[in-house]
Amino acid sequence: MDRNGDNDSLNDNILNGISGDSVLENMGEAILIIDPKFRIVYFNKRAENITGFNRGEALGKHCYEILRLYNCNNGCPVQNMINTGESFVDYCSELISKDELPIPVAIRFSILKNPGRSLSGGIIAIRDMPTKYRFSDSLKSAYSFQGIISKNKRILEIFEILPDISRTDASLLIQGESGTGKELFANAVHNLSLRQKNPLIKVNCAALPETLLESEFFGYVKGAFTDAKKDKLGRFQLADGGTIFLDEIGDISPSLQVKLLRAVQDKQFVPLGGTKTVKVDVRVISATNRNLEHLVKEGQFRQDLYYRLNVIKLELPNLRERPEDIPLLVDHFITRFNQRDQRNIERISPDTMEILLQYEYPGNVRELENILEHAFILCKGNIILKEHLPSYTIGIAGELEKIETRSDLMNQVETNTILSTLKKHNWNKIKTSEELGIHRSTLWRKLKRMGTCNLA
Ligand SMILES: Nc1ncnc2c1ncn2[C@@H]1O[C@H](COP(=O)(O)OP(=O)(O)OP(=O)(O)O)[C@@H](O)[C@H]1O
Ligand SMILES: [Mg+2]
Known part of the structure; x- marks a missing residue:
């Protein structure tokens, strides 16, 4: 044949x-x-x-x-x-x-x-x-856009409009739970835009204290503060001609919100300690896993800044709402990890897929990625099985199983330690309990449980 x-x-x-x-x-x-x-x-x-x-x-x-x-x-x-x-x-x-x-x-x-x-x-x-068993393979390319994988209706709709969104310079706000792909979408918008040859500069607004963040945004001039030995460009200036990605925007302080408003609105600002206004040509993309509208209502986020950032909004659905993506993403990560680690894992077994389809994914796609990373380490063959998943994915039964094995392991370690200490002290229980830092009666109890009373 x-x-x-x-x-x-x-x-x-x-x-x-x-x-x-x-x-x-x-x-x-x-x-x-x-x-x-x-x-x-x-x-x-x-x-x-x-x-x-x-x-x-x-x-x-x-x-x-x-x-x-x-x-x-x-x-x-x-x-x-x-x-x-x-x-x-x-x-x-x-x-x-x-x-x-x-x-x-x-x-x-x-x-x-x-x-x-x-x-x-x-x-x-x-x-x-049944649709829940949608093992992905061939259509990866049809469901992949700029490295983002999905067959979810809402995300496919976003794929459709993404080129148009990218062609404009309007501020874009990306909202979605942690790990839903906000940064991936920000990259895609920049890569599809006319600014693509210029830099995409990222600032994680949650990672820096307020004072540092301000100088990160706008830079400073020599002598602005004790350590300012020379001028330093801020991220807005580094992004000139390109895109600035303000990640975790929901976390910035009210005073910085005021300064950011001017930069986003007028595309101009004054570096720390400076006197001259700097003008830049940047497209602003911001992202947050917090609900900015709520923050505005609660008075924690300036409404005017919210409107400036939110000219176009993308809301990314979480993974729980799109189980149809799970097999596609599993396949995607298997291919990626196979290439990265020179492995040859073919697929995951149907009952393992069943578990992944039922899991809740508080950490969304990033969590699924981590789960598969874990499975890759444990899997020695070429099919990922249930036992290769972290036990928390299996639910309460899995947790109990884990605890049981762990306590078995602990008991084993304890038994070995007690026996070797006893041996070292020639079966002298007083010296043994002293070295182990436990009371003699405790040692006695443990020996009894271990079935070694005859030694005690
Ligand atoms: N649809 C997707 N297709 C492929 N990979 C994805 C997808 N969504 C997310 N990922 C992967 O999941 C991980 C998290 O994505 P990303 O960093 O873009 O999420 P995020 O929403 O910015 O998360 P956070 O709020 O925690 O910053 C990355 O490794 C990314 O490559
Ligand atoms: Mg992110």
């Missing part, structure tokens, strides 16, 4: 015994039978439903032309089976239907051999899977 040749006639043996009203025809699974040249010789009704192609279109075509699985171009499973001599494989993927939609599917391949034991073809059985 070889994908490249296509002159052989269809192998009639394969179809022996399969008639129009056969069991195969009415099965709930899509069934495709292929000849040794990967051409479809049988295609049941369910296959028509799932793929959208009718029998007339499919028969005689190569299976990879009709199924268009990610793996068709990237380690064809049938070819792998032939190469490895396996007769059966079972896995999950996505096929692309006739109208170009990704359909998550579970697939079984088996090899057909004729009585002489040579290959006569293969059977491909396909079940479409």
Whole structure:
């Protein structure tokens, strides 16, 4: 069997015994039978439903032309089976239907051999899977924009308008919980803009105390304060011609809000200790995981500054609201970590995916990324399993399991320590309890629990 040749006639043996009203025809699974040249010789009704192609279109075509699985171009499973001599494989993927939609599917391949034991073809059985099992593969590029991965409707809408948003110079405010990708979106807007060749300067407004932050924003002139030995440019000036990204904007103090208002509104400011106004041409993008509107209502954030920053607003949904992204992101991070660490992890098992789909993700995409990072360390094979996940993702049962193992481990360490100290002191319990810093009666109790009373 070889994908490249296509002159052989269809192998009639394969179809022996399969008639129009056969069991195969009415099965709930899509069934495709292929000849040794990967051409479809049988295609049941369910296959028509799932793929959208009718029998007339499919028969005689190569299976990879009709199924268009990610793996068709990237380690064809049938070819792998032939190469490895396996007769059966079972896995999950996505096929692309006739109208170009990704359909998550579970697939079984088996090899057909004729009585002489040579290959006569293969059977491909396909079940479409519930949407919660959307294992991603092939459509990564369709759901990826500037390195941001999503198939969520709201985010796809943002992808649509992002080029337009990027072309304007209007201030942009990005709101979203921690780890939802605010910085990724800020990068994307800059990269898509005409300012892209000029700098994108970031300032984390929560990371610096107020006085330092002011000089970070606007710079200072020599002699402005004791340590100001020479002029220093502020981030607004460094961003001239480009974009300034004010991260964690909800955290700046009221007095700095006033100064920032002028810079954002008039694109001009006076460096610390200076007398001359500096004019800059910057686009302002700000981000926060706090609700600025609430802060305005509570009087903690200036309304005028809020309006200036919020000419355009992007609100990023958290990961709990878009579980459909979880398999895509899992796939994305697996690919990234494989490249980074020279690993060869293929996928995660279905029950592991089930856990990831149910987890709440207070830390959103960053947390999912960390969970997979953890799994990569523990996974020694090429499929990530439940036990490779941090136990907190598994819920209370997982926590208890963890505590149990930890306390087992602690007991073991304690037992070893007690025994070696006893040995060192020739089984003298007074010296042992002194060295261990515990009372003799405590040592006695512990020895009893350890089942070593005879030593005590
Ligand atoms: N849609 C996405 N596709 C791919 N990677 C993502 C996506 N969203 C977030 N990430 C990744 O998750 C991590 C956190 O993203 P980012 O730093 O942009 O979030 P944030 O909203 O700025 O978080 P914080 O509020 O904590 O600063 C990064 O490693 C980023 O690459
Ligand atoms: Mg951030």
